[in-house]
Amino acid sequence: MxxxxxxxxxxxxxxxxxxxxxxxxxxxxxxxxxxxxxxxxxxxxxxxxxxxxxxxxxxxxxxxxxxxxxxxxxxxxxxxxxxxxxxTPMVVYSNCHAALEFMRNEAEKENCKGPTVMVVGPCDVGKSTVSRILLNYAVREGRRPIYVDLDSGQGQISIPGTVGALLIERPASIDEGFAQEAPLIYHFGHKSHEKNTALFSILTTQLANNIKDKLEVNKRARASGIVINTCGWIKGEGYKQLLNNTKVFEVDIILVLDQERLYNELVRDVPDFVKVIFLQKSGGVVERSKSARAEARDQRIREYFYGTLRSSLYPHSFDMKWSELKIYKIGAPAIPDSCLPLGMKPKDHMTKLVLLSPNLGLLHHILAVSFCESGEDDIIKTHVAGFVCVTNVDIDRQLITLLSPQPKPLPNNILIMSDLQFMDSH
The missing domain is CATH 2.60.120.1030 (Clp1, DNA binding domain)
Incomplete structure (x- = not known):
């Protein structure tokens, strides 16, 4: 036809x-x-x-x-x-899988880490799709690879505004994607990495270290390796982030989709032992408008609380006293270099925790529920238990109404505000 x-x-x-x-x-x-x-x-x-x-x-x-x-x-x-x-490029993608499978067999024999693959390229070239294909093929071979999602703009593993990792144990559902069982999620709080590159670097390093610890104790996952999906920001600071990802995750192979310039820059700048491979994008990939991207983000958040057509969820709504919660924001206003305290670097304010007081500006914002139990220094680097949405703020009564996937009590009273908002229309 x-x-x-x-x-x-x-x-x-x-x-x-x-x-x-x-x-x-x-x-x-x-x-x-x-x-x-x-x-x-x-x-x-x-x-x-x-x-x-x-x-x-x-x-x-x-x-x-x-x-x-x-x-x-x-x-x-x-x-x-x-x-x-x-x-179609499927034969090429299949050949990539075959090469990775050879490396996994070698890793199994040597009892060492399997291949770590990072998929890079500009926006809308099919990076998430290629990652999904490679993961599905690996699982069908009996492997248990780890999927790392560093694209905070869309959120394949969790909601947008996060980075995280997921152990893949079965192929993705055709109409709903990978099963979201026990993902490791860190709060970033922005849809674009440009908003806070200092925080993003801290989180990727923390995520990489956590994954290394998990691979030490999981032999099957260790040999299966890692597949890393990245965002489409590939110039300037975005390119530096790619180089940093290559280093902290100890990447073996970089698959570059659709852009020869990026391919040549990476060949020049990454160590010789890292293989950089250029792939054509699929002809079926379509460029999305800003409104389409925003709609996709909103849909991801809606599904987190309410589920999908096939598997509906029924979230809870409840009030909490402001005194019961500690709500933080990551990032303080910039200070002129001449006014910086001794030893403080120009970008340090971007990772400073700010305790928030009750205000209507919290309305409709997503809040991450931290697992952190100790002092403020650990909040940024601690992964999160999940997310709630602020649906009402009553200043007079000092109450905040939260939409939550589970009933009271929350797993923790430490919450971190995200830039992302969700209008609950149910």
């Missing part, structure tokens, strides 16, 4: 030959699209499709169904774009 940009409706059947890919998008909020495999074998981003099962997709879905041997697919509902692509 030829490339078609017009809308399609009702039930359609597509016969794919070997190494072909069916790509479709769902943009309308009122529409649902259903996919089923009638015959043959097919996969979505490395996860095998179960024959005869109906998969549901809603607004924002951009799906690519690939087959190695040929298949027949059925699509029900209205898609905004749908076509069969004969040229």
């Amino acid at each position: 030829s490339n078609q940009e017009d809308q399609k409706t009702d039930i359609q059947e597509f016969k794919l030959e070997a190494d072909q890919e069916l790509r479709f998008e769902v943009e309308s909020k009122s529409e649902k699209v259903y996919l089923s495999l009638k015959s043959g074998l097919a996969e979505v981003f490395g996860t095998e499709i179960v024959k005869g099962k109906l998969y549901e997709f809603t607004a924002g879905a951009k799906i690519a169904v690939f087959t190695w041997h040929g298949c027949v697919l059925e699509i029900r509902g209205k898609t905004d774009v749908i076509y069969v692509a004969k040229e």
Whole structure:
């Protein structure tokens, strides 16, 4: 079937030959699209499709169904774009997986760390998709890799405004992604790394050290290695962050998507033992607008509290006295260099904790619930238990109303304010 940009409706059947890919998008909020495999074998981003099962997709879905041997697919509902692509990079991605699998076998024999892969490139080139494919292929080989998400703008493991890691034990669900069981999450609090590069560096170093400790005691995960997804900020300070990530995570392989300039800069600047590989992006990758990105962030936060269509959650709303909580913000106003205390560096104010008093400015903000039990020095470097949203502030009664995934009491009374906001419309 030829490339078609017009809308399609009702039930359609597509016969794919070997190494072909069916790509479709769902943009309308009122529409649902259903996919089923009638015959043959097919996969979505490395996860095998179960024959005869109906998969549901809603607004924002951009799906690519690939087959190695040929298949027949059925699509029900209205898609905004749908076509069969004969040229796909899946063979190249599969070759990358094969090379990583060879390194994992060697690591298993030597009882040492498996490959650490970092996927880099500008915005909207498919970094998250490539990471997902490599992780799914690894799990299907019986591996247990660790997925590290350093893209605080979208939040693949947790909500936006965080960085974190997740042990992958089974392939991602086709319509809902990886199971979110016991992730290791650190609060960053911004959608862009530019907002606080000093804090981001501290968190990535802390995350890397924590992962190293976990790999010491988990032999299977150690040999399986790490896959790191990064954000699309690749110039100036963003490029320096990539170099820092390479160092603190002890990266072995960097996969550069779509930009030769970045590839050549990394070849020049990283140590010789780090392999830098250039990959073409998939033809199905679509550039997103700012509004689409904002909507995706809002949807991620909504799903954290209310779940998805398939698995609904029922969050709790309750009041807490201000005196029962300690709410902090990371980052104080800048001080002129001439006024800095002795020994304080120009960027130190960016990682300073500020205790907040009751104010209406907290309304609709996301708050991270810290695991920290000791002094203020440890709050920034401590991972978080989860998140709540401020739905009301009563200054007169000194009460704050929180939307929370679990009922009272909170795991801890130390909360950290995020720049991200969520308007609870339920």
